Amino acid sequence: MIKILDARFVTTAVEPKGYPTSLAPEVAFVGRSNVGKSSMINALTGRRKLVRVSNTPGRTRTLNFFDVDVERGTKRHTVRFADLPGYGFAKVSKSERSEWQKMITAYLEKRRDLKVVVSIIDAEVGPTPDDFQTLDYLQESNRQIMVVATKIDRLPKARRKPRLQALAEELSLPREAVIAFSATEKLGFDEVWDALLNTLTA
Numbered sequence: 001m002i003k004i005l006d007a008r009f010v011t012t013a014v015e016p017k018g019y020p021t022s023l024a025p026e027v028a029f030v031g032r033s034n035v036g037k038s039s040m041i042n043a044l045t046g047r048r049k050l051v052r053v054s055n056t057p058g059r060t061r062t063l064n065f066f067d068v069d070v071e072r073g074t075k076r077h078t079v080r081f082a083d084l085p086g087y088g089f090a091k092v093s094k095s096e097r098s099e100w101q102k103m104i105t106a107y108l109e110k111r112r113d114l115k116v117v118v119s120i121i122d123a124e125v126g127p128t129p130d131d132f133q134t135l136d137y138l139q140e141s142n143r144q145i146m147v148v149a150t151k152i153d154r155l156p157k158a159r160r161k162p163r164l165q166a167l168a169e170e171l172s173l174p175r176e177a178v179i180a181f182s183a184t185e186k187l188g189f190d191e192v193w194d195a196l197l198n199t200l201t202a
């Protein structure tokens with residue numbers, strides 16, 4: 001049984017000197033622009049508007065940090081979430097793309113508190129070439145990765161299991177390594193939190 005006790009915005013940063021000082025193990029969320037990352041963070045923190053959900057894709061241009069106090073059973077934990085700007089948005093210029101790359105690589109290479117990267121895939125659409133590229137990069141950087149397939153509500157119930165199996169195969173991962181999620185139907189909350197806390201407390 002997972003219970004969110006509190007969730008709060010910490011700070012925004014674009015480069016390492018702006019990162020908040022270490023307090024708690026950190027979980028970073030990455031995904032294609034418009035994949036549903038903000039909605040997922042809001043759902044996981046039990047807050048409707050902690051992260052703004054935009055109708056205009058590609059709005060998040062900074063790293064945003066949040067602290068979440070969570071209770072599982074009798075144990076309390078504080079986990080820091082890092083919301084990374086979405087990738088693969090077609091309308092950005094080359095220079096914006098390279099700024100994005102610099103920002104992300106600096107974070108992923110240097111952040112010592114970073115324990116898990118949640119790679120968010122659209123259950124219906126993905127993985128896209130950009131998703132593969134990001135996952136390859138994360139694997140090369142030896143980061144612990146968790147794959148969450150969101151917007152699973154868009155698939156009829158009978159298609160969900162086979163779709164997750166196919167996604168896992170496409171990503172060369174065991175089936176249980178891909179967690180289904182839906183912010184709109186509130187599916188996967190316990191599963192994602194359990195996986196995160198199991199990894200962070202291992």
Ligand SMILES: Nc1nc2c(ncn2[C@@H]2O[C@H](COP(=O)(O)OP(=O)(O)OP(=O)(O)O)[C@@H](O)[C@H]2O)c(=O)[nH]1
Binds near residue numbers: 150
């Ligand atoms: N059906 C469905 N729609 C979702 C879900 N999560 C998000 N959406 C919708 O997908 C769109 C994008 O959601 P956001 O949460 O803003 O996505 P984002 O990845 O943060 O987008 P960027 O700001 O571009 O990085 C919105 O219209 C959401 O309402 C979900 O689980 N199911």
